[in-house]
Amino acid sequence: MPFDATGKASLDHIYTEPDPRAYFTTLRDLEYGIPQLAKPYFADQIRRHRQVQPGRTPRILDLGCSYGVNAALLNGDATMDELYQRYADPAVQVMSRDELMARDRKRFADRRARARIVGLDSSQPALDYALGAGLLDDAVCADLETNELTQSQRALLAGTDLVISTGCIGYVGASTIARIATADGDHRPWMAHFVLRMVPFDPIEDSLRELGYDIEHVDRLFRQRRFVSSEEQDQVVDSLRSAGIDPGGLEDTGWFYAQLHLCRPRAVGSSVDLTPATDRVAGHHRGQG
Template sequence: MIENKGAPGQKIVTIYDDIYDLPDCRSYYRAMHNAGFRTAHYASTAFRAVLAELKHLRGLDQANVMDFASGYGIAPALMRHDVTLDDVLSRYIEPWYDEATIEDVIAKDREWFQNRRRVGQNDRFAGIDIAGRALEYGRAVGIFDAAFAENLQDDAPSAELQAWLAETDLIVECGSVAHMLPGALDKMLQATASKRPWIATAPIRGNDTSQALEMMREHQYDVVALDMPPFRHRRFSSQDEQKRAIANAEARGHDTKGFEDAGYFHAQVFIARPKEEVTHVVDWAHSPVA
């Protein structure tokens, strides 16, 4: 695999609010391509390994996966389809997407994903985010089987979401566990208490993850960082952003040499499991390392 280092001559927009909730994903993924975004590549490989081990231990033929703060659904897209992150991001720099209508983009993406479903992949995926239009895109192209535009930090889950959570086997979150706010996480874990789903999350090093990780422990989960090297999230937009990231990472005990000082945010994967289901990663049938 050739690392996408981004486009150094292209200015990175670090506030993605105006492109995070559009009817299709092309503007967002173009920005991710320019920024050298890599987290989803490494995280989705780890998530597939986690899901395989979970299904093995519980004897499941089919699992229900909830993608938290899912946006357009890049993690489920890579988990359930035989595509790479490079395959996805490079699509949207094709000239055809410059003038295509929203309807044409959705139709083309739906066909593309349908033709690339992993053999034997029958797990069900749902997304939850406050970005309702992004979720609808993911559902329209077949990334999500269900989608919930809800704000669990402020509100209780709807009856429909409550029902889906009650059947959830795995919760994944790709980007930053800081987005998995303790209030939202607490509501999800209460709603999923009968299933005791595993949780796999890929936070940026340096982000304050303490409250979210502690919330998992309060719900009697064993929480550990997977034994895999830190990986690139995206390149820094400026020297000031890099300085802040280095300071934050070092304040939390991370060695930044060769990582943040090389010009990129770095991330890592945490896994939370009921204590009675903890197994050694070296014994897993699938490696979590990409």
């Protein structure tokens, strides 16, 4: 199995299938749970944006959306456990793609009233499925690390209120984030990114600060998934130690951990508390999330 520069194993094959069955059956075994942990934080940011712009249907860009998982959780009241059970069902395994898509479309039929969600991903098959299943309102298939947004893509991103991500930072970096931040002239969307600890966020933070953002690093850590193998764990632990980050009690126990970075334009950040309501109630802590 190939590994990237941080030591993380490549699971690219599960993101390019015509439907999400391989995605969910593979990640279920690894106890991938970051979208579930992120859900209340994203919902909190949406609620806060409604306070700033009451009466507006929030417009969300899910960066690295794959098959629309965050949309299913945020708009469809799904849970990761439900989705894992849904796609592992033996009856589902023998369905055609069209049958599966129709089943999903029925499940998520009433989702559109809550937020408008556009997905951005480099996998056209994943985007096609998420659109066909009714999880996304629109989609952009692009590699913004090397390419500028087209005029039509900018139009789709216009008016974005909140950009979210749950693991794509590292595959995309400061170039992508800056292009998204400036896609709509002087309008700057809020952002909430869950980033694995061995992935440096500094280049993105520096870029966003130059664009007028305030950044908060939420003092809490979140389990992303189990390691695929001891080799993956050893490489990630070595990568963390080389960067001066202590994996003790965290990655060395067999799990990836992520941190949440909240990014808001300064004009907003000065008038609205950046701290998620979840953490103000529970207190910031170093733990599982």
